[in-house]
Amino acid sequence: MIDDASRPTGPEDFIAALNALYDSCNRPPYRKLAEISEHLGDLYGRRDLPSLSTTGIFDVLAGRRKRAPSSAWVASFVLCCQRRAWETGVRADDPGIASLPPWQARLRAARAASRPAPPAASPVPRTLAPPETEPVRPVRLTESQKATVAGYGPHGRALLARAAAGDADALYRVAVLLGTDPARGGESAPLLIEAAAAGHPGALDLLDASPDGLDAGHAARHAHRLGDRAGRGGTAADRRVALVYYKAAVQGGRLEAAFAITEILQHADEPPGG
Structure with missing residues (x-):
């Protein structure tokens, strides 16, 4: 794990951290890392990550690129280094995708440090805007996954459209809805990782809480938390969205969400002005 105190402050420090990881894995040949990257889908269920090239690895580690690498490239590189180190006995185990959230947080910190400081004047008031995230890479859902999410009604169908357009928050919510089904936790993990790589705090939190799947x-x-948040909106549409998440929460074993469902349905049955 990478602790907050040791996070780098800019792209150059981040590249140095990648080199340190590479060194700690006994400097595996670039071609071996490139070969492993072709099988990340089979090894970790990550079919959305790019394959590595020997030239690309060299350019990044040598600092030849002006910008920090993409979050997807970092995920591929970290997974490949760890895998090769485990295969050759340099490391006792392969942490797999559990190591990705702190690396993605480190990458975001490096990018933030490289941005120019905003003007001091005209401070922007705080709002309840959604979390600032990068667009996610295109993620293909199976027909079964789509059917499950669409089964939650208009909100589920809207989430599918937003996720297909690269919305990290929608992808996180899709993963939550699928993940409340005990039989589908493994299907949700790759979706969460992609949302976490884009900087979504909820996805990062959920991955940290479930490192083994x-x-x-x-x-x-x-x-349940998403249901509470939607329910605070107060409108009939907000309550319908809240019902979606409360029902999912009950499916995942959080039975207290059933009381929230009952309250919403009772409210819907009340006569106007009653």
Whole structure:
């Protein structure tokens, strides 16, 4: 794990950290890393990550590129280094995707440090805007996954459209809805990792809580939280969205969400002005 105190402050420091990882893995040949990158889908269920090239690895580690590498490239590089180190006995185990959230946080810190400081004048008031994230890479859902999410009604179908357009928050919510099904936790993990790589705090939190595979109970906790957040909106549309997440929370074993469902349905049955 990478602790907050040791995070780098800019792209050059981040590249130095990648080199340190590479050194700690006994400097595996670039071609071996490139070969492993072709099989990340089979090894970790990450079919959305780019393959590495020997030239690309050299350019990044040598600091030949002006910008920090993409979050997807970093994920590929870290997974390949760890895998090769485990295969050759340099490391006792392969942490796999559990190591990715702190690396992505480190990358975001490096990017933030490289941005020019905003003008001191005219401070922007705080708002309740959604978390600032990068667009996610295109992620293909299976027909079964799409059917499950669409089964949650208009909100589920809207999430699918937003996720297909690269919305990290929508991808996180899709993962939460799927993850509350104990049989589908493994399907949700790759979706969460992609949302986390784009900087989504909820996805990062859920991954940290479930390093060995998405747990339905943890997903249900997030679903309950999303239901509470939607329910605070006060409109009928907000309550319908809240019902989606409360129902998912119940499926994941958070039975107290059933009381929230009952309250919403009772409110819907009340006569106007009653």
